[in-house]
Amino acid sequence: MTVTDPTATATTTGNPPPDVIRSGYAELIVTDLAASRWFYVDLLGLIVTAEDDDAIYLRAFEEYLHHSLVLRRGDMPALGRLAYRVRGQDQVDAAERYFRGIGVDTRRVPAGATRGIGEAVRITDPLGFPVEFFYDAEHTERFTQRYDLHHGNAITRLDHFNVMVPDVKAAHRYYTGLGFGVSETIIDDEDNVYAAWLYRKQTVHDVALTGGDGPRLHHIAFATAERHQILHTCDVLGALHKEHHIERGPGRHGVSNAFYLYLRDPDGHRIEIYTTDYYTGDPDNPTVEWSVDDDRRRSFWGHAVVPSWYTDGSRVHDLDGRVVPLSAPAVREAERTGVIVGADGFAIATEGDQKIPFKLGEQV
Template identity: 65%
Template sequence: MPTPAVPPPPPVPAVRPGTPAPAPRPGAIPPPDIVRAAYAELVVTDPAASREFYVDLLGLVVTHEDEDAVYLRAFEEYLHHSLVLRRGESPALAALAYRVRSPGEVDAAERYYRALGVPVERRAAGATRGIGPAVRVVDPLGFPLEFFYAAEHVPRLHQSYDLHGAGAIARLDHFNIVVPDVARAERYYRDLGFRVTEDIRGADDTLYASWLHRKDTVHDIALTGGDGPRLHHIAFSTHERGQVLHVCDLLGARRRSAHIERGPGRHGVSNAFYVYVRDPDLHRVEIYTTDYYTGDPDHPVLSWDVRDNQRRDWWGNPVVPSWYAEASTVLDLAGKPQPVFAREENSEAEVTVGADGFSFARDASPQVGPST
């Protein structure tokens, strides 16, 4: 009996030299020195229902609440909040906030964005509860960003184990946004001082997605190609895979498994163990763990082939269509929805998702054992 042909193993991500942030051009106004992703402000239609989801199911801690908003944080966090749920008529993103390295960097943010000619709003201390003087802008990609340094400190609960549930969330990790032109968005974030860790490219070098960081993890911001500007998700980190699984078990036990959109699984990109859930307003939240250290100055960039289905799920599971198609509206500084522009290049879903949801990497996997 002839020995069956064994297909070649699937390709591995290409490793390229690291991409340090470009040095400011002579005479250019330098960008603010950003430390990390710090908090998100979401507009929700029913704060009580959202509170129940984020506190009773996901386990976040309430720092403050009133008739119009709930301020939440995770167990490691000592700033006033990492998530604001604000009452409104329609679900939307009101702001993504970055903490900067010093009070003077707030002024630097104002100078930088005024030079770019985009809308800029100076905010007094307390305009957002618990946050000091800040600058809010609509950035060149159409997203409402806030830059702040000063913030109210609250008790860090990382050793209050009597308060931790089995799925205890440690901290806010990153934002993921949907943009029509990923290459343009990557250049903008690199100009802000972010560094690329991983990306997804096609054979023609089309850039489909990019992950960039300021803190020493895989990312503070991810860029997903699609119609935008829209918010794809915010992500919170846990310390262990079991905590991610416990979130799934809890949702099942409460008969709330419809909140689970995708996973649990492991990403190829970032190596993270994850589950994606949708809140009562369909804002997407990722619970995430086990990515890796990126702080060395020569950290290489991993480039994934867009046709390799292990990029999005290391186990080769297909991505549900809603994960590619659906995302949250974003607002301008006046609270009005931003117009959404279509992506002109193909999306990942158009390139990779066939009738069965799979691409070549699964078909190219070696056979296990003899064929019959």
């Protein structure tokens, strides 16, 4: 997939990008609402703001907007939409001008097109993802101090999205053109970019860019206040004999320094539970550059990563609900023995000159 640099087009059209505040919400297409409700409400403890026969609207304990996650019934699992909140309703107008100016599919949607969300703009971004920009949203009760309702693994807020793209460097240009800062990257000595973490709020990221067949959603991440809340989720899954929902972790990332746990929901969508990253709010916040050869980037403790974490992702719908075709990276194999590029680049074992193939679920 070739992505043009939208910053050059924006300069010629004179339309500045919208002022994005943060990642706002995601919509996942799920095949069984009851099973999904068990996972997100009974297990993870998200709060139900509203629900009907076709959708469930969820938020975390510190959130006061109507929702940060929508589960919508469908025939096959997919990403329905990512959404960013902008600084004011005038910035919804700015988003419409900007994206029309760079020639992407742009649609104005009325208030209530998504329950609880005001008038918004939806686009198919240059990377192939369905994205909404909104400001107005219905307010609801913030449960920060409703400790009587908190589970032992209480989730505080939506933190970030991670998307899989064939050309990370081009996607990096697109997001920096939107005004996103860059906290960390994974690179090699030939200026190849394997992954990047970009932010608008004052944390490590609102979106991460991961190499691979795309467009696909790698994961949605929710934050907790403390590590023990993540460990409690693992204990609950073990007690219920549902430990198969744990894909990776718990552990600590090198990139972002975050303590993490990756789960797969009943439809296979990947959810990260995440805590203890760092502040990025100063204007001269430095970008941390990790070598693709430094295995600590994935796990600061040196743990192996299951191949599914690199290979699996959720397919993506376009603005009309159709599955978006995939494009593959132009280069899959690095110029070094035994290294195959996937996500942030990963090494697999070799026998002489023979690369050992891996199967889903096996340890690298």
